[in-house]
Amino acid sequence: MSHAAPTAASRGPREWTPEQRAEIDKILARYPTRKAAVMPLLWMAQDAWDWIDLDIMRLVGRTLDLPPSHVHAVASFYTMFKKAPTNKYLIQVCHTLSCALVGADKIVEHLERRLEVDEHGNSRDGLFTLMRVECLASCGSAPMAQINEHYYEKLTPEIVDQVIDAIRAGRNLAEPRKEADQWTFPVS
Amino acid sequence: MDVPRILTANWGVPDSHRLPVARQRGVYGRLPRAFGMAPAEITQVVKDSGLRGRGGAGFPTGVKWGFVPPAEKRNGKPVYLLCNADESEPGTFKDRYLMWLDPHLLIEGMIISSRALDVHRAYIYIRGEFRFIARRLEQAVNEAYDAGFLGKNILGSGFDLDLHVHVGAGAYICGEETALISSLEGEKGQPKLKPPFPAVEGAWRSPTIVNNVETLAVVPWLIEHGAAAYKAIGTPQSPGTKLLSASGHIRTPGVYEVALGYPAAEFLEKECGGLLPGRRLKAVIPGGSSVPVMTAEHLLKSNLDYESMQRNLPGGDSNKIIEAGGSYLGSGGFIVMDDTTDMVEGLTNLLRFYAHESCGQCTPCREGCGWMYQILCRVRDREASPGDLAVLRDLADNIHSKTICFFGASAAMPVQSHLIHFRGEFLERVQHNARGAGAA
Ligand SMILES: Cc1cc2nc3c(=O)[nH]c(=O)nc-3n(C[C@H](O)[C@H](O)[C@H](O)COP(=O)(O)O)c2cc1C
Ligand code: SF4
Ligand code: FES
Numbered sequence: 001m002s003h004a005a006p007t008a009a010s011r012g013p014r015e016w017t018p019e020q021r022a023e024i025d026k027i028l029a030r031y032p033t034r035k036a037a038v039m040p041l042l043w044m045a046q047d048a049w050d051w052i053d054l055d056i057m058r059l060v061g062r063t064l065d066l067p068p069s070h071v072h073a074v075a076s077f078y079t080m081f082k083k084a085p086t087n088k089y090l091i092q093v094c095h096t097l098s099c100a101l102v103g104a105d106k107i108v109e110h111l112e113r114r115l116e117v118d119e120h121g122n123s124r125d126g127l128f129t130l131m132r133v134e135c136l137a138s139c140g141s142a143p144m145a146q147i148n149e150h151y152y153e154k155l156t157p158e159i160v161d162q163v164i165d166a167i168r169a170g171r172n173l174a175e176p177r178k179e180a181d182q183w184t185f186p187v188s
Numbered sequence: 189m190d191v192p193r194i195l196t197a198n199w200g201v202p203d204s205h206r207l208p209v210a211r212q213r214g215v216y217g218r219l220p221r222a223f224g225m226a227p228a229e230i231t232q233v234v235k236d237s238g239l240r241g242r243g244g245a246g247f248p249t250g251v252k253w254g255f256v257p258p259a260e261k262r263n264g265k266p267v268y269l270l271c272n273a274d275e276s277e278p279g280t281f282k283d284r285y286l287m288w289l290d291p292h293l294l295i296e297g298m299i300i301s302s303r304a305l306d307v308h309r310a311y312i313y314i315r316g317e318f319r320f321i322a323r324r325l326e327q328a329v330n331e332a333y334d335a336g337f338l339g340k341n342i343l344g345s346g347f348d349l350d351l352h353v354h355v356g357a358g359a360y361i362c363g364e365e366t367a368l369i370s371s372l373e374g375e376k377g378q379p380k381l382k383p384p385f386p387a388v389e390g391a392w393r394s395p396t397i398v399n400n401v402e403t404l405a406v407v408p409w410l411i412e413h414g415a416a417a418y419k420a421i422g423t424p425q426s427p428g429t430k431l432l433s434a435s436g437h438i439r440t441p442g443v444y445e446v447a448l449g450y451p452a453a454e455f456l457e458k459e460c461g462g463l464l465p466g467r468r469l470k471a472v473i474p475g476g477s478s479v480p481v482m483t484a485e486h487l488l489k490s491n492l493d494y495e496s497m498q499r500n501l502p503g504g505d506s507n508k509i510i511e512a513g514g515s516y517l518g519s520g521g522f523i524v525m526d527d528t529t530d531m532v533e534g535l536t537n538l539l540r541f542y543a544h545e546s547c548g549q550c551t552p553c554r555e556g557c558g559w560m561y562q563i564l565c566r567v568r569d570r571e572a573s574p575g576d577l578a579v580l581r582d583l584a585d586n587i588h589s590k591t592i593c594f595f596g597a598s599a600a601m602p603v604q605s606h607l608i609h610f611r612g613e614f615l616e617r618v619q620h621n622a623r624g625a626g627a628a
Contacts, residue, residue: 030350032309043357064374073376074376078356079357079358080357095537096477096541097279097477097534097538098279100533100534101435101437101523101525102436134541135278135541137284137318139435139521180288182442184441184442184444185441185442187438
C-alpha cells in the first residue's frame, strides 16, 4: 500500500531573491568560468526550494548562460540533487560492506517496521522517507544513517527509536552527538 | 607503537578546529620558514621525504609535483591545486576526521604546497554528504583569511592565495582525479583519458595537481622537521606514517596513525583490539573495497606498507599479486571479517556498489559491473550453475585495464580475489543450487 506521498507537481517559474543574487555574485568570483558555478547554484536552489524541478533548472541555466539541457544533465548525474520531493526527513541508511557486516539490514528493517513505510520508503505519518545508500565514510561507527544533513552513528534499534521520537517531538536535528568528535568506537 | 603523531597531533584537543587553539598547537607556525624557502626547495623536501600519495595509488608526491611545466612553458596559464576530499572508497573514513578535528592543518599544508607549485587559487573538493564538514572547513578558511594566512600578500611574503571549498553531490567516481576535475568545472563527473595527465593539462586545461587530504596535511611537518626525519619513520620505500581506517568485526574500530611497515597482526591486536570473543579471523580487505581481499593466513604474515602488501611485485598485475597472497595498501581502509562472514554475500554487496557507481562511459565497466552483480545475486541465491563462476572470472579479467579509468580494475579485483581465495564457498553455492542440480 502506498501512503500519501509528496507530489512533483509543477511549482511555477522561479526567481532568485536579492540575497540569493548577492550570494551568486560571491560564488561566481570563486571560479574562472560561469559553468563551474552550476553545482553550487543547484545546492543553493535545493536548500531554498527543497528539490530541483525543471523551472529551477531553467533558472540556473539562465543565470549561468548554460543550456537547460546541460543543467539537467548535471542535476541528473549527482544523486544528492533531488529531482522529486521527499518527505521532510530523509533517512539514508548505509548498506555497504562495513555497515552490512555489523547489522545495517537490521536497522533498515527496524525503521521499515517502526515508520510503517510503503514501497517508496515513505512513512505512514508522512514525516519520513527511508532510503538505502552506499558508503558514507562512517564505516568505523557503523551501522549508521544520515538524516537530512546529519550523521547518526553506532545505531541500535533503541537509538533509532530515540532519534525518531525526538524528531517527532520536534527536537533540533543539529544537536551535537558525541560520535562527531570521536575517532575510535570501542564495542561495549 | 612509538610513532610521532604527524597527522593526529591535535586530535582530542578541545576546540582543535578553531584558529586560536590551532595556532597554539603550532599550526601555521611552519609558514615563515616555508616562505623563507624558494618554491623549488619546498618541492625538493617533499621529493626527498619519499612521501607517497595517500589517496590510494601511493604515487610519490614530489615526483608528481615535478610534472608541472615550468612557468615559461605554461603560456601564462595558472596552476591549480585541488585537494581531493571526496573520501568515497568504502571502508575509508580518515580524511573526514582530519578535516573535522584539524582543518587548519590541511589549510596550512595547502598554503605551503601552493607556494611550492606557484598556485594562487586552490580548491578543496569535498563530497556532498560531508556538508557538515564543509561548513566547518569554510569557517576555518574564513578564520585563515582574517588572520592573513590566505588572501593577498600572505605574512608579507608577496605571495597571494585564494582557497575555496567546492561541495560535490553524491557520486563515488568524483574521487577519481579526472572526474573530480570535470565535476569542479561544472560537468558530469566523468573521468577523462590520460594522458594528458592533470599535472600538464587539468582543470580549465591548466596544469593541476590533485592530492589527497592526508597527503597535503603531511607537508607542514616536512617543512618543520625535514625530509630525513620523515624518512627515518616507516620503511625505505614507504616512509612516514599513515592513517588507517579500521572497520568490521573488531573491538575498537576507528582511525589510527601508524608507521608504515607496521605488522598487520600487531595492528589487528593492539589498535583494532582484536576480534570479538570466540571469533576467528577469516579475511581482511586491507586498503578500501577496491583492493583484493586477503585470507587470515596471508594477512597475518604481512606488513602494512605499499611494497610488502604487493609482495614486492609490480602493481599492474593484480592476478599475480592475489595468487602470491598479497593485496594493496590502497587508501588504508582496513575491513575485518571474522568466521561468521558469508564471503558470497560480502562480494555481492561490493558488486552492487560498483554496479551502482559506474559512470557508464566504458562498455566493459558499465555492462560488466551490472552483469557481475547479477551473476553474484544468482550465486548467492543458489540460482547459478558452476559455468556462471567461469563467466564471472572471465568478466573480471576482461574489465581490468580495459577502461578509461581505474574504476574497472577496482571492481574486478574484489571478484578475482574472492574467487581465488574463497573458491569453496562459491562452489558450494553453485553445486548445491535451488534447482537441485549437482546436489550431493
Ligand atoms: C574510482 C576511483 C576513486 C577514487 N576515490 C578517491 C577518493 O575518494 N579520495 C582520494 O583522495 N583519491 C581517490 N582516488 C585517487 C585519485 O584518482 C588520485 O589518485 C588521488 O586523489 C591523488 O592524490 P594523492 O597522490 O595525494 O594520493 C580514486 C581513484 C579511483 C580510480
Ligand atoms: S571505468 Fe567505469 S567509472 Fe571509469 S570511466 Fe569507464 S565507465 Fe566510468
Ligand atoms: S560502509 Fe557504511 S559508512 Fe562505510
